[in-house]
Structures are given as C-alpha cells and as structure tokens.
Amino acid sequence: MKKPDEEMLIDLYWKRNEGAIIETQRKYGAYVRKIINNILKLNSDVEECVNDTYLSVWNDIPTTIPLVFSSYIAKISRNTAINRYNSQRALKRGKGEVDYVLDELSELISGKEDVESTFDYNELVRHINEFLSFQPVEKRKLFVLRYFYTESIKDISERTNFTESKIKSSLFRIRNELRDFLISKGVEL
Known part of the structure; x- marks a missing residue:
C-alpha cells in the first residue's frame, strides 16, 4: 500500500x-x-x-x-x-566501484560473456530473489548494499559497523551460496 x-x-x-x-x-x-x-x-x-x-x-x-x-x-x-x-x-575511462562489483560477481558466471546470453535474465532475477528470501536479514542487507547499490566495502562497513574483513568474507560466502543455489536451479555458470 x-x-x-x-x-x-x-x-x-x-x-x-x-x-x-x-x-x-x-x-x-x-x-x-x-x-x-x-x-x-x-x-x-x-x-x-x-x-x-x-x-x-x-x-x-x-x-x-x-x-x-x-x-x-x-x-x-x-x-x-x-x-x-x-x-x-x-570510452576507456577510469576504474570505479562497479568494476570491483562486476569482478566479484564474475565468480558466479565464470567463462561466460554475460548472464543474459546464457540464461533468461528475468528467470535469473527470480532465482536471486528466491535465494535472498531464504537469507537472514544481515546477509540480504550486505548483498543488496554491495550488488544493487554498488556501495564500497568501506561505506558498508561504516553503515553496518562490521569490519571490512567481515564484510568481504561474508560477501564471499554469500556469493558461493548463491552460486550453489543457482546450480541447483539448473543455471549454467
């Protein structure tokens, strides 16, 4: 409403x-x-x-x-x-936070040019949303801040009061869990 x-x-x-x-x-x-x-x-x-x-x-x-x-x-x-x-x-401008985020997510789509060419984009979004719905609030928040809002690790640390190290390791685990989840749903990575 x-x-x-x-x-x-x-x-x-x-x-x-x-x-x-x-x-x-x-x-x-x-x-x-x-x-x-x-x-x-x-x-x-x-x-x-x-x-x-x-x-x-x-x-x-x-x-x-x-x-x-x-x-x-x-x-x-x-x-x-x-x-x-x-x-x-x-146009080959400088490297920003988006490059880092894309590098991190490339682990999920290794060896492929882009997700859209290998799997229906809408279906992928549905699977990611399903995966996130099963996650605790803390994990969902970290994932969304990093991969939707493309916030830097430093900004996420300031926002959540977690150490940068904890955030990096948490995001690494979340990506691995997401990767396993997508594989279980038949997504070719």
Whole structure:
C-alpha cells in the first residue's frame, strides 16, 4: 500500500504537474544522488544522471504506477547510472566501484560473456530473489548494499559497523551460496 505522500507525488506526475519533479528532488534527491554517486563517482556525471533519472520518471509515470516509489526511483537511478557507466567504460575511462562489483560477481558466471546470453535474465532475477528470501536479514542487507547499490566495502562497513574483513568474507560466502543455489536451479555458470 502506498503512503499518502507517495500517492500525492504520483498524482502530480499523472497530472503532468511540474511540481512533481520539485517534490521528488526534495524528498528523494539525496537518495537518488547517493545511488548514482556509488556507481559514477564523477560529480558532473552524477548531476547529469540525476537529471536523467527525473526525466525518466516524468516520462514513465503516466504509463507505470509504481507500487513503492522509493524502490521505483532507486531502480531508475541505478539503471540510468549503469547505462552512463557502460558508456564511459566503452570510452576507456577510469576504474570505479562497479568494476570491483562486476569482478566479484564474475565468480558466479565464470567463462561466460554475460548472464543474459546464457540464461533468461528475468528467470535469473527470480532465482536471486528466491535465494535472498531464504537469507537472514544481515546477509540480504550486505548483498543488496554491495550488488544493487554498488556501495564500497568501506561505506558498508561504516553503515553496518562490521569490519571490512567481515564484510568481504561474508560477501564471499554469500556469493558461493548463491552460486550453489543457482546450480541447483539448473543455471549454467
């Protein structure tokens, strides 16, 4: 169920009221910027990506009504930043946190070009969500912070009060458990 302020915000988008963007910036601006900054790091790119996120929300809402606005805008922010990152990477720009995250996840898909070419992406997401649903809250939180929000080990440590060493070893174990789970579901790795 939507919160009343989320319903009001969505209603502003639905009515094509430009105040919707101002209210989104006020309520979710820091959240959006943090997600994008975790991926891009370069301030000018972050600002452009934030604006692209708001434009995407503006264009998408008349046809999509999000169930949870904060999750919806997080997904759009993340996807916008990853698309920008991939464009930059193609231009051979510097190495960021995304490279480290992708290196870690490559253990799960070793020897394959990409997951989408070997397995239906939606099916893979369903399996990962199923795996996470069986995990304790602590493990789920670490996984999402690292692999959805692409937070650095240092930032996760500050957020959770765990040592960086504990986080690294926990993520290593979670990846191995996920790998075994995916294999048990018939995913070719």
